[in-house]
Amino acid sequence: MQDTDTFRADTRAWLQANCPESMRQPITPDEMVWSGSSVRFGSEDQRLWFERMRDRGWFAPGWPAALGGGGLTPRQARIVEEEMLRLGCRQPQFNLGVWMLGPVLLELGTEAQKQEHLVPMMQGRARWCQGFSEPNAGSDLASLKTAARIEDNGDFVINGSKIWTSYGDAADWMYALVRTDPTARKQEGISFVLIDMKSPGITVKPIELISGKSSFCEVFFDEVRVPARQLVGPLHGGWTVAKKLLQHERAAMSKFSEGSAPSHDALAVARPYLFDADGTLLEPVWRDRLAALLMDSQAFGLTHQRVLEQAMARMDVSGPSSIMKLVQTEQEVAKYELLMQVMGQRGLSWEGDEFSSQEHDIGRLWLLSKTYTIAGGSSEVQLNIIAKRVLGLPG
Ligand SMILES: Cc1cc2nc3c(=O)[nH]c(=O)nc-3n(C[C@H](O)[C@H](O)[C@H](O)COP(=O)(O)OP(=O)(O)OC[C@H]3O[C@@H](n4cnc5c(N)ncnc54)[C@H](O)[C@@H]3O)c2cc1C
Known part of the structure; x- marks a missing residue:
């Protein structure tokens, strides 16, 4: 097996050669490619990126190659994610199957269920x-x-x-x-x-x-x-299966800042509102709030990394998955609320039905961010789970 550094270098080189430039820009909800029997591409680059990642088995790099996955070790699969993040590569496809059901079928599915469902899932043919x-x-x-x-x-x-x-x-x-x-x-x-x-x-x-x-x-x-x-x-016995699935859902949602959902770089969006052309700071109050937000986000990233390491070491991360889901989704809301305030009325601009440009998306993504705190179990429900299962408090 390749050593980690060589694998990382090869992965980076492959991504650089195969991920089209336009697939390295931040994604809007309208640009998400949803796998399924009627998959639709908005551009030739989307199709190329989808097909290249599918053929490499990298819709799920850590799944067995026999089922259409990449056959990588957990460490290697994480390196693929890290290198995609580093290069700003978009997710080539979105599919609840891969994020949530797939890991459950891998663990609990019969051989026949794996063949019937995981293979089309991996080929992007079933939504x-x-x-x-x-x-x-x-x-x-x-x-x-x-x-x-x-x-x-x-x-x-x-x-x-x-x-x-x-x-x-x-x-x-x-x-x-x-x-x-x-x-x-x-x-x-x-x-x-x-x-x-x-x-x-x-x-x-x-x-x-x-x-x-x-x-x-x-x-x-x-x-x-x-x-x-x-x-x-x-x-x-479906309740136990559902609890496992919800853990995968929460884990997927705590990866939103890693490109598994459309999001903005807060500093990039806020910069023109906070600094003049010479780089002079115009609004010190906003600077403090933005700095706090960026520090929270950095702390989240490091904690997330630790939880992923624990998961790779096969430690129980069912408690942390609720914490990460709660913190990630509440941080998204805090980010968009700050951006809306920094941008003033421009943050409210709204053009047409489609997500049009980065800036025009802010208002809509602010609304969307609130839904993340409800989907997959609301923030209050996550707090209950954390109180009971992580802190061991009485019901
Ligand atoms: C974007 C999005 C996508 C979704 N997609 C799906 C999907 O694909 N499939 C699907 O099945 N569902 C989906 N849902 C539904 C989601 O799972 C539910 O909305 C969620 O579980 C909350 O349930 P509810 O809407 O019935 O609210 P309720 O359960 O009625 O809750 C209402 C309020 O009461 C609070 N609350 C409830 N119980 C407690 C408690 N014990 N302690 C403290 N506070 C409490 C909640 O936090 C919430 O604020 C989606 C939701 C969203 C927002």
Whole structure:
């Protein structure tokens, strides 16, 4: 095996040669390439970058090569991420499957499930959505009511509805929690199943948002049949599977500052508002606030690095994943609130339906940043988890 320095140098050289210049610019939400059966590219560079990374197995560098991953060690996979970050490379594709479901299937999936789902996921051919939340089951997820009747042959027949399903209208598959035993204690009667979104009986309705964009959907199930082989983990044991998945979701969300979501370099955006052409500081008060923000962000980066090292050493990071999710998403909100204040009314500018230029995005990304503190479990819920599981405080 190559030593670490050689691997890093080779990785950097490959990225420099293969990542087009336009794919090294900060990404806006409209420029994100979502994998799936109907993947769409806004430019030739997007397509090239997608295909090159896919063919190298670097949609998930640390997954087994036999399943389409890169077959790298955890250390090498981290080096790929670090070098992408260093060169400012965009994520070549976005897919809940790779971030959240994939690691769960790698751990708990049957061989047949791995072949059926991980391979298309790795090739960017399947788009996944998450069917957890329901109208009265968000933070209190275990109260979910969508029911799965179990047929004699083990198949499931699903009735009920899900809400806030991001991109449910564009997804090929959904991983979902359904109630399979209504008589058991609420956490013990839930199963985790994989649902083909083309199944008869599924209706998807988009929900409009304040930002003007609609990624949310409601999904209705009317006698939807799901084959028995699509059960992940034990029957009625879906709660444990879901907790694992949520850990991966939180880990993915704590990587937002590493390019896994559109974001801005606060200093670059604020600089013209804070300094004149000679570099003279115009607003000392803003300087102090910006410096505090940058120090917090630096401290977060170092702590994040430590947690990643712990994960690579196979230490339990379930507690830290909640801390990192909480801090990262609250820092994003703090950053955009400061930028909005520094920019004054220019921060409120809003042009057309599309995310247009870096500066015009600020207002919209400020709104978007607030949603991150709710998705994947709200900040208050993360605080509860940290209090209970990390600090050991009474419930
Ligand atoms: C951008 C975004 C994307 C999402 N995508 C998906 C998706 O793809 N699939 C999916 O299934 N869901 C998705 N969700 C839904 C998300 O998981 C829920 O919104 C979230 O779990 C909160 O649930 P709720 O909206 O029902 O709010 P509620 O649970 O009703 O909470 C309302 C408020 O009460 C607080 N609260 C609730 N319980 C407690 C408590 N015990 N202690 C202290 N405070 C509490 C919450 O923090 C919140 O402020 C998404 C949400 C967002 C914002």
